[in-house]
Amino acid sequence: MQPLLGLDWGTTSLRGARLGERGQVLEERSFPRGILSVAPGQFAAVFESLFGDWMTADSLCLISGMAGSQQGWLQAPYCACPAGFAELTTKLAWIAPGRIAIVPGLSIEVDGVPDVMRGEETQVFGALKLLALDSARLVLPGTHSKWVSVQNGRITQFSSSMTGEVYALLRQHSILARSMVEPESDRNNGPAFERGVHQALTGKGLLHTAFSARTLALFERIDQAALPSYLSGLVIGEEIKMQGLSAGDALVLIGAPLLCALYKTALQLVGVSVTQVGNQATWAGLHALAQTLQTQAAKNK
Amino acid sequence: MQPLLGLDWGTTSLRGARLGERGQVLEERSFPRGILSVAPGQFAAVFESLFGDWMTADSLCLISGMAGSQQGWLQAPYCACPAGFAELTTKLAWIAPGRIAIVPGLSIEVDGVPDVMRGEETQVFGALKLLALDSARLVLPGTHSKWVSVQNGRITQFSSSMTGEVYALLRQHSILARSMVEPESDRNNGPAFERGVHQALTGKGLLHTAFSARTLALFERIDQAALPSYLSGLVIGEEIKMQGLSAGDALVLIGAPLLCALYKTALQLVGVSVTQVGNQATWAGLHALAQTLQTQAAKNK
The missing domain is CATH 3.30.420.310 (2-keto-3-deoxy-galactonokinase, C-terminal domain)
Structure with a gap:
């Protein structure tokens, strides 16, 4: 597998980790450089200055969170539910093809009203990997908590609470x-x-x-x-x-x-x-996505 | 009946009216002088400067609202529900005996949790007078809305909503x-x-x-x-x-x-x-309270 760098780039904070073959964290960094602190057009420069030294010639960097929003690095259109690894990997928003990509958030519509998440989808899939589950009900507490239902490895329902x-x-x-x-x-x-x-x-x-x-x-x-x-x-x-x-x-x-x-x-x-x-769910989710990418690439060869 | 001056002295505003024999408004004034704008100890001076000219030798002034709170002119302890005119008049907080009094707010306890109102009780009784009702369910929308049940002229239940x-x-x-x-x-x-x-x-x-x-x-x-x-x-x-x-x-x-x-x-x-x-409910309520006072005084003679 390519050397993997995972980024959790949120509204107010930025965390990154170098991940090993099995998804283990080799090194971790965090900065108060959420997307609200980055001027438009400056995302590549901020990334290079904070994580450039971790990127080798064959590295892959996967980014989840608000970095994929309108105010982020590159807008990654929402992926409609139900969605699992297959949907997320085909909808990755590539900043540098084969090198740096943003994981899309998810959207759902219930009775004519949309709901959205960005970043939590990665945590959900990571947690399921860590727990070896493919169906569960999950809650991610926070500013805008998410309640999520997963069936057979795909997010089928979710709902936000402020x-x-x-x-x-x-x-x-x-x-x-x-x-x-x-x-x-x-x-x-x-x-x-x-x-x-x-x-x-x-x-x-x-x-x-x-x-x-x-x-x-x-x-x-x-x-x-x-x-x-x-x-x-x-x-x-x-x-x-x-x-x-x-x-x-x-x-x-x-x-x-x-x-x-x-x-x-x-x-x-x-x-x-x-x-x-815990928050290692993000790293597990990004690692699992990287594995899915690799499997798809192998099939396409 | 004594010449009656009614005051609705709230958190952010102060309204006053000279009321006629039948409760009709003869003259009305309003000022942005809610209790939050009045320094402790200055309530009498503010009252005198804004309404002193309306007070004759035999006038009665009744005040409802937050003027009776801890931060107000004189603390008027809450009157426990169920409560009607009789309870309110016996619990008036007299600033100048026979001349100036503050109407107490109401309290209630439901499943161990208290709820309170100040000023709305006067509006409720005023509205019932205006509509010639003695039982009703009422709602007073606002910053902290009140939902009130009245049975046989007494407030039996109420509940606040922020x-x-x-x-x-x-x-x-x-x-x-x-x-x-x-x-x-x-x-x-x-x-x-x-x-x-x-x-x-x-x-x-x-x-x-x-x-x-x-x-x-x-x-x-x-x-x-x-x-x-x-x-x-x-x-x-x-x-x-x-x-x-x-x-x-x-x-x-x-x-x-x-x-x-x-x-x-x-x-x-x-x-x-x-x-x-409309907001004339306050004047109707204060007028009805004054009438109750007069009736009680006549009985006690």
Whole structure:
């Protein structure tokens, strides 16, 4: 196999890894150089300066994430679901043929409304490889969380939830922010978090339950320092409530450890069992794509 | 009856009216002098400078709204529900005995979580007087909308919804703001608003449906200028969905005409009939409270 360089080029950060034959990480770098920090036309120069030394004459570089968006290096049109490795590899957006390519995001349409992802598709396929699964339900928590269904190796359904963004809006800009002590306290108050999840699961909806963060503070029925955790529980609980899960369901959870720990706690409250995969899912996904490319190339010879 | 001056002293604005024997408005003034603009200790001076000329030797001034909050003129402790005129009048917070009083807000506790209102209780009782009703379900749209149930002249249940605030957060601070043209376009695109309401009523929940404002713009499936109306429909539709209404239900809608028109449209989409009352509800409520005071005083003589 060609020497492989994987890049996860998102909105606010850029991570890269040199990957070995079996997909193992040989070396990793990360930079605060998300696409929002790169001027149009400067992507090639930024890539060369940060990763140029890793590219040998026969290297392959695969890039996932927002680098393929309109504001990125090269627009990689969305690939419509259902989609698996075959669809992704045929729709790669090649910057330098055979050398550097961007993985397309996925789109889906449900009842006339489109939904999209960019980067998460690579994590999903990577996690499935790592877990040796070809069907699963997965959740990727974040600013815009994604809930994904995979059947026989292809993503058949997915749905976004603006959970992380709505948490930040309520935490920083709403009337609730006035009750929350600075500096930004963390979201690790377990009992307050679980209380928020419970409130969300049994309540009318977030527009109503969010107000309880204010009234509980007003009546001194919750410790001020615990409010961010309570609010976090409300928002994550609301996201989980929307999914129509049942006790006994199993989910694969992909993401950073701290955020995944919150989701795991909340999901366990509804009786859902969780298998966790970290951010290495991206590298596994890019490695698997490179393998698929190689197999296709061998067939075409 | 004593000459009556009514004040609606909110967070950002201050309105006052001289009211006649039958509650009719003789003269009205409004100022951008909400409680947030008044320094602690300065409320009496602001009142005197703006309304002092209306106070005669035997005048009564009743004030509703956030002037009774911790940051206001004088804290008027919440009155617990169920509550009617009798409870409100006995819990008035007197600034100058027999002359100037603040109407208490209401509190309620549902499943261990408090909810509160300040000012809306006066509008509710005013609207019921104007409509000659003593039982009704009412909605007061706004930054923090209130849904209120009244039975036999007493508020028995109410619930807040952070609809207006969440709309503003999503409109101004979220990723959706990037797709919305400046200057702030209005919320009067009827078809886009109704499309948003429909999406909210049939969708999984606001955390998911709000993302559709982004994807519809991304795929140019909605006119950019119509996005604020669509988002408004999503948020108001979500609020309505939480209430468990049925076709054939009847509601009293209290508030400013433009906002009420949006709610009326949305409520009609779920088959709910609406009776509308404007902001004169406050004056009617304060007048009715003054009458109750007078009756009580006469009894006590």
